[in-house]
Amino acid sequence: PYDVLVVGGGPAGASAAIYAARKGIRTGIVAERFGGQVMDTLGIENFISVQETEGPKLVAAFEEHVKSYDVDIMNLQRAVSLSEPGKDGNKNIDLIELKLESGGTLKSKVVILATGACWRELGVPGEKEYRGKGVAYCPHCDGPLFKGKPVAVVGGGNSGVEAAIDLAGFVAHVTLLQFDTVLKADAVLQKKLHSLPNVTIITSAQTTEVTGDGTKMNGLTYTDRITGESKHLALDAVFVQIGLLPNSDWLKGTVNLSKFGEVEVNHHNATSLPGVFAAGDVTTTPYKQIIIAMGEGAKAALGAFDYLIRQ
Ligand code: FAD
Numbered sequence: 001p002y003d004v005l006v007v008g009g010g011p012a013g014a015s016a017a018i019y020a021a022r023k024g025i026r027t028g029i030v031a032e033r034f035g036g037q038v039m040d041t042l043g044i045e046n047f048i049s050v051q052e053t054e055g056p057k058l059v060a061a062f063e064e065h066v067k068s069y070d071v072d073i074m075n076l077q078r079a080v081s082l083s084e085p086g087k088d089g090n091k092n093i094d095l096i097e098l099k100l101e102s103g104g105t106l107k108s109k110v111v112i113l114a115t116g117a118c119w120r121e122l123g124v125p126g127e128k129e130y131r132g133k134g135v136a137y138c139p140h141c142d143g144p145l146f147k148g149k150p151v152a153v154v155g156g157g158n159s160g161v162e163a164a165i166d167l168a169g170f171v172a173h174v175t176l177l178q179f180d181t182v183l184k185a186d187a188v189l190q191k192k193l194h195s196l197p198n199v200t201i202i203t204s205a206q207t208t209e210v211t212g213d214g215t216k217m218n219g220l221t222y223t224d225r226i227t228g229e230s231k232h233l234a235l236d237a238v239f240v241q242i243g244l245l246p247n248s249d250w251l252k253g254t255v256n257l258s259k260f261g262e263v264e265v266n267h268h269n270a271t272s273l274p275g276v277f278a279a280g281d282v283t284t285t286p287y288k289q290i291i292i293a294m295g296e297g298a299k300a301a302l303g304a305f306d307y308l309i310r311q
Pocket of ligand 1 (some may be wrong): 115119291
């Protein structure tokens with residue numbers, strides 16, 4: 001059995017595995033796809049000490065760093081369930097069991113959940129084609145690339161309105177499109193948004209297509225849900241802010257999840273289940289970023305080590 005078994009091979013999981021292995025304890029990492037969301041990222045300009053890099057390049061560096069320690073890497077393996085000692089068919093009294101889709105079972109004293117999240121997509125033509133070529137999901141990451149340009153934000157909840165306020169500070173113009181008849185963000189955010197001179201708010205708008213010239217996006221088509229009219233906006237970018245989905249479905253009924261499905265963690269990254277820690281985008285920790293996921297992964301591994309030495 002492992003002392004520490006990390007589930008997830010994104011920045012949070014890679015960092016947790018390195019911190020655990022450096023304590024000289026038996027460490028394994030299981031990942032459906034090593035690298036996680038970073039594999040899908042083109043330009044990264046906010047990973048401190050590296051001015052500019054690309055996702056796959058950064059992932060190769062994570063992998064090289066993890067491999068320099070004695071860590072078992074089990075890539076292309078999806079975890080399907082977790083069972084605490086003595087429960088759900090787990091006959092061990094002190095080991096947590098992790099079942100894999102491939103049929104295998106792994107055992108460990110401590111498990112660190114780092115299965116990340118994925119952005120909810122619009123699901124319209126052009127979205128996939130122009131992803132990273134104008135279609136963006138993270139204003140903190142890609143916002144500065146569109147300084148002085150016209151952009152749109154889709155989504156009228158807190159994240160959409162926050163993104164529009166943030167972007168309005170440096171882009172030429174922001175159009176905020178909301179599907180519903182009203183915005184859903186907190187009143188204080190809506191008030192701020194309404195006070196900005198370079199923001200237009202369109203409610204009852206259903207985005208139907210992202211348009212482009214074959215190399216990058218150039219606009220967006222939406223239907224006015226009241227009149228049924230189809231309209232086109234010329235844009236350099238669209239930020240899709242309709243929700244972040246934590247990869248936690250497989251954990252339902254084991255650890256406590258928030259109403260958004262995020263794994264609840266305390267300051268030491270412990271979950272509600274003894275011996276189970278969590279880090280990164282799958283957790284309740286705010287601001288989903290690479291550097292934050294890495295810091296949280298380190299904290300979870302140190303929390304796990306503290307737990308182990310007390311057993
Ligand atoms: P993830 O990166 O999501 O990794 C999750 C890991 O868990 C993966 O290995 C996945 O395969 C695995 N996994 C999931 N479910 C299971 C399962 N059941 N069993 C086994 N393994 C599983 N952040 C920045 O700081 N700067 C940027 O420029 C930036 N740009 C971005 C651009 C895009 C297009 C996207 C999508 C995100 C961007 N982000 C950026 C956000 C950043 O990528 C995330 O905050 C970060 O990757 C979160 O790390 P994580 O380790 O928590 O999760």
